[in-house]
Amino acid sequence: RKEVEQDPGPFNVPEGATVAFNCTYSNSASQSFFWYRQDCRKEPKLLMSVYSSGNEDGRFTAQLNRASQYISLLIRDSKLSDSATYLCVVNIRTWLVDSNYQLIWGAGTKLIIKP
Amino acid sequence: NAGVTQTPKFQVLKTGQSMTLQCAQDMNHEYMSWYRQDPGMGLRLIHYSVGAGITDQGEVPNGYNVSRSTTEDFPLRLLSAAPSQTSVYFCASIDTGYTEAFFGQGTRLTVV
Numbered sequence: 001r002k003e004v005e006q007d008p009g010p011f012n013v014p015e016g017a018t019v020a021f022n023c024t025y026s027n028s029a030s031q032s033f034f035w036y037r038q039d040c041r042k043e044p045k046l047l048m049s050v051y052s053s054g055n056e057d058g059r060f061t062a063q064l065n066r067a068s069q070y071i072s073l074l075i076r077d078s079k080l081s082d083s084a085t086y087l088c089v090v091n092i093r094t095w096l097v098d099s100n101y102q103l104i105w106g107a108g109t110k111l112i113i114k115p
Numbered sequence: 116n117a118g119v120t121q122t123p124k125f126q127v128l129k130t131g132q133s134m135t136l137q138c139a140q141d142m143n144h145e146y147m148s149w150y151r152q153d154p155g156m157g158l159r160l161i162h163y164s165v166g167a168g169i170t171d172q173g174e175v176p177n178g179y180n181v182s183r184s185t186t187e188d189f190p191l192r193l194l195s196a197a198p199s200q201t202s203v204y205f206c207a208s209i210d211t212g213y214t215e216a217f218f219g220q221g222t223r224l225t226v227v
Contacts, residue, residue: 004157032213043205043218044158087157091213101213105150105157 003027004090006106014114017078021109023088024070031101033064033071036087038108044087047073075111083113117141121206121219128196128226136191136222138206144217146209147189148173149181151202152221158205164189196226 006023013019025033033050048055050062050071061074075082088106119140128134140147148163160173164183178200180192193200206219 002157008155034215036216041221043221044216045218046215049214089216102160103209103213103216105159107155107157 002107003092003104004088004106006086006088006109008107008109010110010112012112012114013078015078015080018074018076019078019111020072020074021086021111022070022072023106023109024068025088025090025104026069027090027092027104028069029093030069030090031093032091033062034089034091035060035062035071035073036089038085038087040084047086078113080113080115083111085110119206119208119217119219121222123222124220126222126224128193128224130196130198130226132196134193134196136193136204136206136224138189138191138219139187140189140208140217141187142208142210142217143186144208144210145186146211146213147183148207148209148216149179149189149191150205150207151175151200152205153202161191161204193224198226200224201226 004025035047036044037047038044048057050064055062059076063072085108087108090104122137145166149161150158152158159175161179162181164170167186170181204222207216209216
């Protein structure tokens with residue numbers, strides 16, 4: 001089982017709709033959580049952090065459910081420019097030499113917004 | 116502020132050749148890492164460094180070497196390229212609080 005799992009999609013969504021996707025993680029030592037956005041043939045960029053109390057940034061809302069070990073991303077009033085792959089990232093505590101944390105990346109969920 | 120600069124953007128190698136992917140950051144981050152990204156898979160950690168002179172292996176280190184002589188630079192060396200190393204490679208620099216990873220533009224490597 002992968003440490004961080006995401007539905008690969010693609011999610012085909014009409015412009016203006018609301019779309020949500022989840023990400024599950026298996027390591028209970030996970031400390032912090034993030035959503036990154038990756039455009040086609042580009043590098044990933046931080047979209048938002050995910051806090052225990054939830055986090056909202058404009059049309060984007062991220063939620064964390066520690067009991068069920070998943071995080072979610074909700075996009076309201078979707079725009080054509082939201083088309084991208086969304087990567088779920090979990091920061092886990094490890095005991096590697098001189099490093100206490102490691103980022104574990106999901107494979108991403110592809111989102112396509114159609115006009 | 117350039118952030119993370121990674122070169123080259125594209126490279127084609129023949130099996131058995133060696134090459135070095137360059138990565139430099141100007142944010143004074145201690146933590147740097149190299150990932151490879153293959154279709155349908157998440158970013159997989161190749162090697163990482165928590166500071167100058169300190170490196171360690173990640174999830175998929177075989178066939179790669181790294182060094183960290185300065186805080187700014189973290190080159191990745193392919194020792195003897197194999198077709199299985201065809202991938203997109205990303206260098207990343209992570210801030211002290213592990214709150215954000217900054218990536219280079221990526222290197223699309225094809226080994227024939």
